[in-house]
Amino acid sequence: MGELKDRYIRFDWAIKRMLRDKANFAVLEGLLTVLFEDKTQIVEILESEGNQLAETDKFNRVDIKAKNSKGEIILVEVQNTREVYYLERILYGVAKTITEHISLGESYGNIKKVYSISIVYFDLGKGNDYLYHGQNRFIGVHADDELQITTKQEDALLPKYPREIFPEYYIIRVNEFNKVAKTPLEEWVNYLKTGEIEPETKAPGLSEAREKLKYYSMTPGERHAYDEHLNAIMIQNDVLSTAKMEGLAEGRAEGRAEGRAEGRAEGRAEGRAEGLEEGWAKGKAEGLLSTARKLKSMGMPPEDISLATGLTIEEIQEL
Known part of the structure; x- marks a missing residue:
């Protein structure tokens, strides 16, 4: 097995060609489960303009309808190419997904929360971590409290935080991972970076990847x-x-x-x-x-000229 250790298909290739297949959902489910620390099951790969295979496509992402506790939508995007406006690209992808998956005339209450996962293989900004997470929170400027909204759900009025509705963003900066993989998340990021999978791995999804993503298959x-x-x-x-x-x-x-x-x-x-x-x-x-010369010619004493001009008596006498 050692000779095949480096011969697993890298994730950035597999997600465009193999992991969209329902038979291989377990690999992606493993990544999502590890990232969210919650058992996540894929319901379907959603049809989207982003789900295209060409290497030069403007969009390089997979839209997933996942079955977690709320049946939310998850976007997984893999990028090898450096882009100046990458954050704007993420925002556009999320907004597009939200609008694509709600029908005209539907209630806004049917909008599902979206999770955006970006796996980037280039230097994105400055930072010391390989995993960043961001979400929308509304904090009081003076009271420093978090805004809570009353919302109608299942015929009941319930309090809800904006962060429970607005998108969340995960950015995995693959090239910044430089440590020995010990946790399931670290094992996953190491695989994302190198394509290597340890034979004894227990990380969700990686054991399935070892079987389904063999180079020689x-x-x-x-x-x-x-x-x-x-x-x-x-x-x-x-x-x-x-x-x-x-x-x-x-x-x-x-x-x-x-x-x-x-x-x-x-x-x-x-x-x-x-x-x-x-x-x-x-x-x-x-x-x-x-001035001193004129005053001297007028017969003014040197002491008075010194007071008027600031010159020393010696300087005045030399005039």
């Missing part, structure tokens, strides 16, 4: 396409790393150039300021000397 054509996919990702990462290094070097060079230019500009500005200050001081001194 694919046809030669499928293996070739998968290998090309991995090669493309490696090339992309190399290009991005090179671009990053070149960008840093270029940035340092531009910084030095800008620093020199700025230094020259500052020097000129300081020179002008110093020149003005020096000129003002020189003019003031010359004016005082001229």
Whole structure:
């Protein structure tokens, strides 16, 4: 088994081609169960414009109707490609899913809560963790309390928090995981990153993945396409790393150039300021000397001239 340890199909490939099959739902269910810490069962893969197989599709996500305690909708999106507006993309995907799965004229009460799970294989922002979770909460600006809304449910008025209705977001930053996998969640993230699955794993979904996602179970054509996919990702990462290094070097060079230019500009500005200050001081001194000469010629005592101009008696006597 050791020689096949690295030969499981990586999740980012499997979710687009294999995990949509009902026979393989157990793999995805395992990920959701571990992430939510709640037994989650997939009811169906929802039809959506996002459920397309082409590598170049604008949307690369799987819409899932899951059976948990509330029968809510879960979005799983896997992204290998760097996107500047990725957060906006997540927001758009959630909003689109909500509107796609409520019929025109239906009550807003039929809207299901949506969970968005983004599995990203590129550097998304700055942070020290590999898993981030966000949800909508309305907190009092002054009272620091959480807003609670009264809502009608099953012919009864019940209190409900906005976070129970609004979407929740999970972002798994795969490349940031650099530790020995000990918990089921860590085992899953390690698989997401490396495609490796330990033989003795007890993590939900991973034992099923070991059986259903074997590299050598694919046809030669499928293996070739998968290998090309991995090669493309490696090339992309190399290009991005090179671009990053070149960008840093270029940035340092531009910084030095800008620093020199700025230094020259500052020097000129300081020179002008110093020149003005020096000129003002020189003019003031010359004016005082001229005044002192006039006062001296008028017969004013040196002591009085010193008080009037600030010059020393010695300076006045030398005039």
